[in-house]
Amino acid sequence: MPDNSTELLKGTLDLLILRTLALEPMHGLGISDRIRQITGGVFVVKPGSLFPALHRLEEKGWLDSRWGETEANRKAKFYRITESGKKQLEQEKQNWLRVLTAVNQVIEQES
């Protein structure tokens, strides 16, 4: 996979995670379920990408976490978006829209 697409994906993943957690706190598997559900199966986030991303966002202070119990009574780590995470989400949204607009313009010009 070329580097630039990873970059893009990584940014997108952050946005998706933050957006998902803006609704309610969730544990890892829940987040990946929700993303699959919302995107209609377009994005399947594998644990190998999800967990590093979660830990990275937590280190940056955009998420915090707490141990809790899942619906199946299993111990799991629940992630919650923080205030600065919400600000970050806004920013990521703006960025994404800007990129989207720009890319759209390019596509429209071509056609």
Place this chain on the structure above:
Amino acid sequence: MRLLRQARNTLRLLFRRHRLEDELDAEVRGCFETLVERKIASGLTPNMARREARLEFDSVEQIKQSVRDSRSGASLDFLAHDLFHGVRSLRKNPGFSIVALLTLALGIGVNAALFSVFYSVLLRPLPYDRPQELGLIWTTFEKLGASRAPTSGVVWNELRQRSKLLKEVAAIWVGSGTFTVGGQAEQVKLGFVTTNFLSTLGVNALHGRVFTLDENAGGRLAVVLSNAFWHSRFGGDPSVIGRAVRLNGGPVTVVGIMPEHFELHFPRDSNVPNQVQAFLAFPNRLERAPRTLYYLRLLARTQAGARALQVQSELNSIAAELRQAYPEYAAENMRFEYVPLHADAVRELRPALVALFAGAGLVLLICCVNIANLLLTRANQRRREFAVRSAIGASQGRVLRQLLAESAVLSLVGAGLGVLLGHFGLQLLRAWQPAHLTRIADASIAWPVLLFIAVIVVACATIFGLTPVFEWRRRNLADTLRESGRGALTPVRRRLRAALITAEITLGLILLIGAGLMIQTLANLRSVRPGYEPTQLLTFSVELPGARYPGDKQRLQFFDNWERALTAIPGVESVGGISHLPLDDYPNWYGSYRVEGIPAESSKALLADHRAVTAGFLPAMGARLIEGRFFTPQDRESGMQVAIVDSVLARTTWPGKSPVGQRIEFEHYDNGRFVPRWAEVVGVVENLRHHGLTTPARGQIFVPYPQSSRPHLSFAVRTTLDPSSLAEPIRAALRQLDPEVAASRFQPMTVYVERALGPAGFSALLSGVFAALALALAAVGVYGVVSYSVSQRFSEMGLRAALGASASDIQRTVLGEGVRMSIAGIVLGVIGSLAVSRYFEALVYGITVLDAPTYLVSVIVVLAAALAGCWIPARKAASANPADALRAD
């Protein structure tokens, strides 16, 4: 804020690693198990569910690793791993590691210890208030050709009043005095000072106070005691303040106790010792003393910011004014010389310490060269290893990191050992306590410098440790792999290594020549005959309390009885007394003399050291009579005035003529006053070395004690017994004669001689150690290079042997290589030594700095060390079995 968080995360990673790991494991594993449960719930068997989940899920361990990598402290984790690898790789090659570590440790250790001495003696500010403002004022009598001379009370007073740049001018003269405490008399060094002396130094009393400005102007005399004396005689009891004690037979009041570490730091020729047991403010008005009684050593404190040059120019104009005002000073063409106190106090120590410091620096350089050499050899050996590793996919960065880690481990351990070595080295030097370096007693490792040295060595290790990487950029990987195992040296590297060996030999030779000169200087000083026979001689001094022995008559009476009592002690062969014991630090007395038949004004005035001796002194000391006779008990105060002169004075005053029967005029001490008097020379003795063992600067005049008596006498007792064992019987005899008179400083004469040898011994020992280290390091360096080159050419040697070269031919070839490498170094070393030799001038005695035998022997020794380095590889090469050697490839 972000930084703070990052720091917290890193710290958490470092210190709460286990908990983090456990949590991570629980989280990832829990997620996996949930997935499995879901699959089971949807109807799969547990086994099937597990397999499917595993397909969907990446491996738990892999996930954990990628989480770890994404953490901010991850690089530290790598570092730990690399360091571990570094340690392992060094342990795999113990020969290399031990030599490299020892080299690093020696370089750092030697420099750390020596620089700490250098710093504590030469650079560390004196322990006084604003010490940079303190200076000494020496008097120069141009007409007499005498410089660095003491001065008179009148001059002290005039300087104090006339100078604007000097805030304070104080004076000191250290004599001795006798305290009587609890019926026990003890003689101590007594510092006679002006009332402002201690306050000029800016040191306060620990208990009580220092002198007030009008102290001792009337009423009872006041003294300030040193901390050590207060402890030894008054048990450290603070209530002694304000109490009266007996000094020199009269009552004085103790007004203060000095702090524990208070010491005086004056140059040796000021005759102001480091330790003075008590200070007494001059009881007389100094400015009323005779104008030409020169004995005061002047200490000055300048106004803040005044520079030495400004002070000097002000003193020049004051000197001119004084020459105008006082005819005596005009006649002697008196001038002043201002020198900062610290610089002057270490003036005699500086050259040797600087030379030793430079020597330690050379050792450090050699160490760096050796390290570079070792690492280059190692890099060459590992070229294939790195080529293989990069072929199987190690990134360049990763290999670089590993090499860095190896260098770091080597440097850190080496530096650690070096600090340890430096610490012990310094302890050793401190324990040795060379008398001329009193300030090293509280020397500690000079950390900033240690750091600096460590950085140099570590940088060296790092740069040369990375050579395989530089190599990479130039070379093709495939070529390296294709090379037959141990590829030959590249030309660049071969030249670099030859240059390193040359440098080592050069530096080693310079050190060796320096050490050779120092060691011969010590040997020369040891073999000097000081003008007397110091073995089997006990010395001590006696000061008669002025209150009980006010006049010449009483003093004569006492000393006559005393010498008789001494002679009666069993084991005593002969005794005698002198006003100034050779090599002692009692203030020297010197002055001018006039020779009969030479008009006073027509020739340059003559200076000599003056000594009063009892009749027995010169024979008891073992002085050699060159001509005429010794004094006899018949040379009394009333008889003919006589004198004995030494060989130096005889030679300069009456060249080619016999001094016996000639008459000279000089000052005699007569009931407390100095009066010029004529005396006839009756004998000539060999010069008694007084200021040091090297060639004396001035001649000496001896006068019979009865004709110039003074309250202080040092005695020499020649004995057949162990000299120290006589101290007790002598004390007992003195107590019997007069319990208020004390004898002090019982010391065999050999102690004085050894102390005089101290500086030369210190230089010789240290430079010898440096040279030995340099030689060993150079030999190791040569060994490394030659043995490597032999291993490279093993097949060539085998081929030669196969073609008929004998073992000794091959051995010669290898040795020849070593010699060739050394020659350039030897040539450069000789040139270098010649270039720096003039800095050694002041440090050698009895030998010239260009001494050809020293050079020759040093060259031979260096060559021998280089050959010794070649010897083992040469033997190995010679033993090459042609078949084995050829098959090796």
